[in-house]
Every structure is written in C-alpha cells, then in structure tokens.
Amino acid sequence: MTDYVAQRQGAALGARLRRLSATIDADAAKVYAAAGIAFEQRWFGLINQLAHNGPMSVSDLAQALGVTHPSISEARQSLEKKGLVTATPDPTDARRRVLSLSPTGVDFAAKLRPMWDAFDDVAEQLDTEAGEVTKALLRLEQALARKSLQARLADRLRETAGMGHDKVAPPHSVGRRGPGE
Structure with a gap:
C-alpha cells in the first residue's frame, strides 16, 4: 500500500506535521514510561x-x-x-x-532536567541529520504569518469561482478540512 501522505507531498502538509508530531510524542512517552515517570x-x-x-x-x-x-x-x-x-x-x-x-x-x-537535556541533544542531532528542518519550519511559520492559510484558501476559492466553477465552498467552511486530508 502506498503512503498517501508521502505521495501527496506539500498537499499533505498538515497531515505530515501531525504524523511527525504524533511520532515524536509517542517516542517521548515511551522514554518516560521506560524510566517509570508519569509525564x-x-x-x-x-x-x-x-x-x-x-x-x-x-x-x-x-x-x-x-x-x-x-x-x-x-x-x-x-x-x-x-x-x-x-x-x-x-x-x-x-x-x-x-x-x-x-x-x-x-x-x-x-x-527530569538530565533527560530533557538528552532530548535537546537528540533533537538537535536529528535536525542536523534531516537537513535543518527547523529552518524550513521557521520559513513556513513566517509565510503563514505573512498570509494565513485561511486567507490563501479564500483567495484560491475566489480564483476557482472566477474560472467558471459554481460549486465553491463558502468562506465559513474554510478550516473544516486541513491540507492533505
């Protein structure tokens, strides 16, 4: 079976970020559980x-x-x-x-400080290995600060409506579905 999220690339941005967050959180939870720490x-x-x-x-x-x-x-x-x-x-x-x-x-x-310091070290190593993805995430945050996803979608939907498509989601429905879902 193909990985839909990976296949959709940028179109699945929201799904990819949620998946990564869930993976990181699950691994962190395993580390705390292995240490017998309720966290x-x-x-x-x-x-x-x-x-x-x-x-x-x-x-x-x-x-x-x-x-x-x-x-x-x-x-x-x-x-x-x-x-x-x-x-x-x-x-x-x-x-x-x-x-x-x-x-x-x-x-x-x-x-927990020694464990958190280890988390920081491993996160920095992982970021380096992944090509400094945090810099790309910063650029993504800055792009969204310049113009929100909602504003971008509203513009795109207006463009689509202008191209003769009559069935455009009304503005109040923006946000019901995230990128790549």
Whole structure:
C-alpha cells in the first residue's frame, strides 16, 4: 500500500506535521514510561518555562510557547491535580492567574532536567541529520504569518469561482478540512 501522505507531498502538509508530531510524542512517552515517570508531553513547555523563568501568568506562558490560553489552562489543571503547579491570583489583576512550580514541581523538574537535556541533544542531532528542518519550519511559520492559510484558501476559492466553477465552498467552511486530508 502506498503512503498517501508521502505521495501527496506539500498537499499533505498538515497531515505530515501531525504524523511527525504524533511520532515524536509517542517516542517521548515511551522514554518516560521506560524510566517509570508519569509525564505527559504537553506539560513540558509549561514546566520548563516555570523552571527557567519562575512564576508566570497564563497569558505570558501562552505567548512564550506560542499556544492558546485554553491550552495552557488545560495543562495547568492537570499539573495542579498532580501537585506540580500552583495557581494564585495576580496581585495586579485578580482576573489573571500566576502559575508557579510547587516544591514537588521544582523537584520533579530537577529530576527530569538530565533527560530533557538528552532530548535537546537528540533533537538537535536529528535536525542536523534531516537537513535543518527547523529552518524550513521557521520559513513556513513566517509565510503563514505573512498570509494565513485561511486567507490563501479564500483567495484560491475566489480564483476557482472566477474560472467558471459554481460549486465553491463558502468562506465559513474554510478550516473544516486541513491540507492533505
């Protein structure tokens, strides 16, 4: 059977990125499990930022990691349940929450630091072996920052409609299907 995602190349960009992310996350989970450590990969950025920077607001964490506020809030809840993170009201704005590593979280991060350093080393080696793919990903991020996928699709759909095709997906349906799916 042929690999549809590989066969579609750039047209399957979203599927390829999700597949790579799933592969990396699954391998990381195996490493943690083999070490007997209960750890969810989605926690890494939050714990690492707090370990390096000290207390941070949910908004500041979301901005630093380039993820959504709800994503940070969801990870925060599971980390609070594990006793690794504490959340307190921001003294300057009671609507905001400031997150900190608990004493258990500080110990946990210190215990994982050698493993995380090894992850960094292996990721850098893999990036080099793959031809510095992170530089290509940066260019992709910059291209999307210049013009979003949604805007590009809207333009393309308008072009297609202008070529005499009457059945063009309405703008509100953009985003229901990702590239290459």
